[in-house]
Amino acid sequence: MQRSTTVPPSAETRAETAAVTRRINRDRIRKLLLGTRDRNGMIKLIAIYGLLICIGFIYLYPILYMISASFMTLDDLLDSSIQWIPSSFNLDNYRQAGASMNYGNSLLQSFLIAGLPTLCNLVACSLTGYGLARYKFRGKGIIIGLIILTFVLPRQITMIPTYSMYANLGILNSVWAFIVPAIVAQGLNAPIFIMIFWQFFRNVPQALVEAAKIDGAGHFKSFFSISLPTAAPAFITVALFSFVWYWNEFYLTQLFVHGVLVESSLTTLIIQLQNFNTNYSSYAQTAASGATNLNESIKMAGTLIAVLPLMILYFVLQRHFVESIDRTGITGE
Amino acid sequence: MTTYAKPRPKKENRIRVKRGPLEKQEARAGVMFVLPWIIGAAVFLVYPLFMSFWYALNNIRLTSEGMRFTFLAQGNFTQILLSDPDFLPELVDYLLSTVISVPVIVVFAMMIALMLNEKIKGKGFFRLIFFLPVIIVSGPILNSLTEQNAGTISVIDTQAVTGAISSFLPEVIATPIAGLFSNMVTILWYSGVPILIFLSALQKIDKSQYEAAYVDGASGWEMFWKITLPSLKPMILLNCVYTIVFVSSNDQNKLIGLIKSAMFSGTSEKGYGYASAMAWLYSLVVLLLVGIFALIFMTRKDRYEKDAKKADRKAKAERRKVLKIQRRQARHAKKYNRPTVR
Numbered sequence: 147m148q149r150s151t152t153v154p155p156s157a158e159t160r161a162e163t164a165a166v167t168r169r170i171n172r173d174r175i176r177k178l179l180l181g182t183r184d185r186n187g188m189i190k191l192i193a194i195y196g197l198l199i200c201i202g203f204i205y206l207y208p209i210l211y212m213i214s215a216s217f218m219t220l221d222d223l224l225d226s227s228i229q230w231i232p233s234s235f236n237l238d239n240y241r242q243a244g245a246s247m248n249y250g251n252s253l254l255q256s257f258l259i260a261g262l263p264t265l266c267n268l269v270a271c272s273l274t275g276y277g278l279a280r281y282k283f284r285g286k287g288i289i290i291g292l293i294i295l296t297f298v299l300p301r302q303i304t305m306i307p308t309y310s311m312y313a314n315l316g317i318l319n320s321v322w323a324f325i326v327p328a329i330v331a332q333g334l335n336a337p338i339f340i341m342i343f344w345q346f347f348r349n350v351p352q353a354l355v356e357a358a359k360i361d362g363a364g365h366f367k368s369f370f371s372i373s374l375p376t377a378a379p380a381f382i383t384v385a386l387f388s389f390v391w392y393w394n395e396f397y398l399t400q401l402f403v404h405g406v407l408v409e410s411s412l413t414t415l416i417i418q419l420q421n422f423n424t425n426y427s428s429y430a431q432t433a434a435s436g437a438t439n440l441n442e443s444i445k446m447a448g449t450l451i452a453v454l455p456l457m458i459l460y461f462v463l464q465r466h467f468v469e470s471i472d473r474t475g476i477t478g479e
Numbered sequence: 480m481t482t483y484a485k486p487r488p489k490k491e492n493r494i495r496v497k498r499g500p501l502e503k504q505e506a507r508a509g510v511m512f513v514l515p516w517i518i519g520a521a522v523f524l525v526y527p528l529f530m531s532f533w534y535a536l537n538n539i540r541l542t543s544e545g546m547r548f549t550f551l552a553q554g555n556f557t558q559i560l561l562s563d564p565d566f567l568p569e570l571v572d573y574l575l576s577t578v579i580s581v582p583v584i585v586v587f588a589m590m591i592a593l594m595l596n597e598k599i600k601g602k603g604f605f606r607l608i609f610f611l612p613v614i615i616v617s618g619p620i621l622n623s624l625t626e627q628n629a630g631t632i633s634v635i636d637t638q639a640v641t642g643a644i645s646s647f648l649p650e651v652i653a654t655p656i657a658g659l660f661s662n663m664v665t666i667l668w669y670s671g672v673p674i675l676i677f678l679s680a681l682q683k684i685d686k687s688q689y690e691a692a693y694v695d696g697a698s699g700w701e702m703f704w705k706i707t708l709p710s711l712k713p714m715i716l717l718n719c720v721y722t723i724v725f726v727s728s729n730d731q732n733k734l735i736g737l738i739k740s741a742m743f744s745g746t747s748e749k750g751y752g753y754a755s756a757m758a759w760l761y762s763l764v765v766l767l768l769v770g771i772f773a774l775i776f777m778t779r780k781d782r783y784e785k786d787a788k789k790a791d792r793k794a795k796a797e798r799r800k801v802l803k804i805q806r807r808q809a810r811h812a813k814k815y816n817r818p819t820v821r
Binding site: 293300301 | 598
């Protein structure tokens with residue numbers, strides 16, 4: 147806006163230009179702060195980032211607390227000057243917690259108890275979802291209604307007869323109590339998985355299926371070679387969620403696999419964590435060498451190692467977890 | 480081009496096609512695929528449902544020969560409702576805390592999703608943080624964390640908040656709200672999946688709608704209420720149902736613990752029957768809750784569809800009337816031997 151003239155500007159024009167520049171500057175600042183149509187303003191961005199970071203901290207607070215506390219020695223716990231950072235890198239808590247939880251054995255069994263039903267879930271739910279998505283038959287509406295009902299209905303209502311049924315069949319307190327229902331698509335949260343597969347297979351182009359049919363593919367052939375290869379994202383999502391949910395399930399695992407009155411040898415990390423106090427005291431009695439009294443740090447170390455496998459899984463496969471819901475198309479097209 | 484409702488073929492004109500062999504074969508294949516589920520539903524859903532109802536009407540004692548049933552009719556239910564010291568208070572507590580915490584979780588999830596939907600950097604990182612609790616939320620871990628008071632934030636003085644709340648609200652409502660504050664973190668942890676569902680739905684809203692609204696001079700606030708929220712409505716229902724189901728099946732819910740302990744209680748009046756009756760009462764309450772939320776957030780049919788249906792019904796009634804008159808004429812014609820007037 148500066149006019150390059152040889153004549154020195156009069157006081158009037160100088161004031162005018164100054165006003166114009168000031169207005170432009172004010173405009174620019176306003177744009178920067180409040181934003182334009184295409185760009186968010188500074189104020190809004192600061193507010194969003196601030197809120198997200200604050201809430202993110204609240205979210206992570208228990209986990210950070212758990213990690214921090216798990217390294218503390220008893221002295222650190224009692225020392226009020228130590229809030230977050232322990233005075234020394236102390237792994238003794240982990241050693242004791244791991245020993246009292248019988249870590250290696252429980253870890254292996256956790257993998258089995260979560261993994262085997264997950265495989266069955268994958269097979270059964272994908273078949274059911276495909277049948278619902280691809281074919282028309284009488285009673286389909288009723289089946290879909292029942293699937294939604296089973297999702298909403300608390301498991302407690304069918305739990306007691308199922309328990310006595312398992313007892314009669316002799317599969318109580320074994321992995322079979324989880325595998326058998328999963329084979330027939332009645333596993334943990336199976337309705338969600340059926341819905342995911344149903345949604346997914348509905349979006350397989352009908353033309354592909356018809357082309358396969360003309361080429362002489364039977365029903366199972368077209369399922370295996372046309373629909374299955376396209377459904378990899380759905381399979382990954384279902385496998386991950388099923389694994390995580392079986393891993394974290396305490397109520398049913400204790401009832402059907404671990405046993406309530408008579409405890410079987412099968413156990414998972416989550417069950418060991420629930421019974422941590424009793425386990426630890428019995429451990430401290432038997433192995434008197436170096437076992438201190440149960441304190442907060444040891445409990446936190448136990449909690450951390452119980453979720454550690456899942457955390458590792460999460461951070462390794464983060465993309466698959468975070469994008470899972472986008473990919474399954476639960477939210478419609 | 481204006482769109483009219485396609486005139487439905489009249490009933491008498493509609494051709495009824497018998498299902499051909501190909502279609503039958505297709506249907507059979509479909510049933511084949513769903514067969515595992517059907518068997519499973521019969522064995523693990525329908526049969527236990529009936530049995531559990533039968534159990535609930537009986538007192539069951541475990542003997543060495545098996546279960547011994549004594550028919551009580553509604554005895555278990557009246558005993559639970561009238562003389563069980565724990566069940567009814569816990570049920571009320573559960574109901575109140577769920578009714579309060581579910582909207583909190585869903586609204587919170589929606590806010591986070593709206594923020595993450597803006598053009599910001601580090602979106603993936605934030606999504607990673609907000610989804611992390613999904614893999615950790617399980618009863619024993621939550622118990623262990625709340626035991627050490629890690630479920631509350633020490634920065635916020637929850638005592639002061641709860642004190643302030645209970646001073647001006649009746650105790651019945653104040654207690655669950657205070658509980659909400661003291662367990663804020665663990666409650667927010669349930670919103671991992673809802674956040675992602677909302678986010679995914681937000682990304683699927685047609686951008687041209689916003690552009691059209693912008694051209695018409697709508698503010699961001701108006702766009703949120705007129706475009707974003709209506710598009711998210713089905714997802715709100717989905718998230719409410721999801722949250723109810725997951726909050727209910729978590730071990731922090733004391734009711735399900737009560738049912739389990741009643742199941743294995745050695746006393747003569749408790750046992751399988753008593754626990755089944757509890758489970759039925761509890762399930763009815765859960766279904767009721769889901770039903771209420773479904774009624775609130777169910778997407779209503781739009782105006783056009785409603786009108787079309789109304790017109791359809793009217794046309795049907797008219798047709799029926801005409802048919803009735805024709806039939807009467809035919810009857811009269813037969814009776815009086817008069818030629819039918821068409």
